[in-house]
Amino acid sequence: MNYNRTGKSGLLLPQISLGLWHNFGSADNFQNGEEIVKKAFDQGITHFDLANNYGPVPGSAETNFGKILKNSFQGNLRDEIVVSTKAGYKMWEGPYGEWGSRKYLLSSLDQSLKRMQLDYVDIFYSHRFDPETPLEETMMALDYAVRSGKALYAGISNYNAEQTKEATEILKYLGTPCLIHQAKYSMFVRDAEHDLLSVLNEKGVGCIAFSPLAQGLLTDKYLNGIPENSRAKNPDGYLKIDDISEEKLQKIKSLNKIALQRNQSLAQMALAWLLKDSRITSVLIGASSVNQLKDNVESLKNRSFSADELNAIDAILK
Numbered sequence: 659m660n661y662n663r664t665g666k667s668g669l670l671l672p673q674i675s676l677g678l679w680h681n682f683g684s685a686d687n688f689q690n691g692e693e694i695v696k697k698a699f700d701q702g703i704t705h706f707d708l709a710n711n712y713g714p715v716p717g718s719a720e721t722n723f724g725k726i727l728k729n730s731f732q733g734n735l736r737d738e739i740v741v742s743t744k745a746g747y748k749m750w751e752g753p754y755g756e757w758g759s760r761k762y763l764l765s766s767l768d769q770s771l772k773r774m775q776l777d778y779v780d781i782f783y784s785h786r787f788d789p790e791t792p793l794e795e796t797m798m799a800l801d802y803a804v805r806s807g808k809a810l811y812a813g814i815s816n817y818n819a820e821q822t823k824e825a826t827e828i829l830k831y832l833g834t835p836c837l838i839h840q841a842k843y844s845m846f847v848r849d850a851e852h853d854l855l856s857v858l859n860e861k862g863v864g865c866i867a868f869s870p871l872a873q874g875l876l877t878d879k880y881l882n883g884i885p886e887n888s889r890a891k892n893p894d895g896y897l898k899i900d901d902i903s904e905e906k907l908q909k910i911k912s913l914n915k916i917a918l919q920r921n922q923s924l925a926q927m928a929l930a931w932l933l934k935d936s937r938i939t940s941v942l943i944g945a946s947s948v949n950q951l952k953d954n955v956e957s958l959k960n961r962s963f964s965a966d967e968l969n970a971i972d973a974i975l976k
């Protein structure tokens with residue numbers, strides 16, 4: 659594993675991090691999830707990403723992760739991993755169960771710590787920008803989370819470039835620098851390239867790219883139909899069969915040909931393609947099996963692209 663510095667902070671993150679959005683809830687096989695987390699750590703993946711609502715049921719990924727930590731990460735191993743969680747999307751009923759108020763963020767963080775049986779998380783995120791709450795209030799909640807020792811660093815997710823600029827300036831003024839931005843970024847979703855990455859670079863904030871495989875589309879999984887054991891077929895999965903259009907499939911097939919010429923799987927090429935940009939601190943993958951995890955980690959063996967390869971990829975993605 660290689661480790662990158664997160665923006666201008668002291669924290670190093672692995673180039674590949676593991677997210678527990680799918681496959682780790684109470685509806686999933688616990689042993690499989692535990693094996694994936696343990697194998698990830700053995701491969702040098704020291705960063706595990708959660709959110710209050712990951713499941714299903716919401717909260718159960720944190721509960722299961724807490725059990726995995728109790729079973730397999732005893733003693734000082736807690737100091738060898740970076741755990742993040744978030745609050746922003748709907749978690750409980752009533753007016754205090756979502757968005758960006760201080761009331762919601764801080765009570766949600768307390769709930770997350772209880773579920774994971776932890777004293778602190780390493781990174782606490784505002785999961786989305788709240789247009790109705792003053793940004794100062796949301797950022798003050800992150801600042802307080804850090805000052806109270808319940809989080810070591812503060813992060814934001816799904817904020818656009820302008821919102822990011824403002825948020826980082828408020829956090830800097832408060833004395834808790836913004837560590838990292840968690841942004842959706844893959845070959846298929848390139849919005850971050852417009853302004854966000856340059857803002858983050860300018861402000862010294864790291865970037866962790868979520869859904870770097872476009873939820874599995876940027877793998878060889880859907881080349882020959884939609885397998886039963888796929889996120890697209892899972893009724894709880896966020897990827898829908900309609901997302902796999904004929905046009906998209908043609909692009910996947912063309913990208914797969916380039917990957918094979920590079921002696922990589924499509925998943926490996928898709929991750930390497932993100933990591934070639936030094937502004938990307940880490941790619942935040944999901945995995946439904948240990949084999950997928952191993953396949954993805956192999957991407958680190960070849961992260962350079964010729965100009966011809968990059969042009970060919972851009973032509974396909976247009």
Ligand code: NDP
Pocket residue numbers: 676677678679680681707708785815816840841867868869870871872873874875877878879887888889890925942943944945946949950951953954
């Ligand atoms: P990916 O784009 O990496 O998709 C992961 C899925 O792709 C796997 O579950 C698996 O699906 C399939 N897959 C992975 N590797 C392979 C492989 N080598 N070969 C074939 N198929 C493969 O990421 P996710 O969409 O899961 O997101 C990753 C993390 O990002 C989340 O867990 C979460 O932590 C974070 N995230 C953050 C968000 C935010 O708003 N901040 C929003 C969404 C995610 P299958 O089940 O089909 O096998």
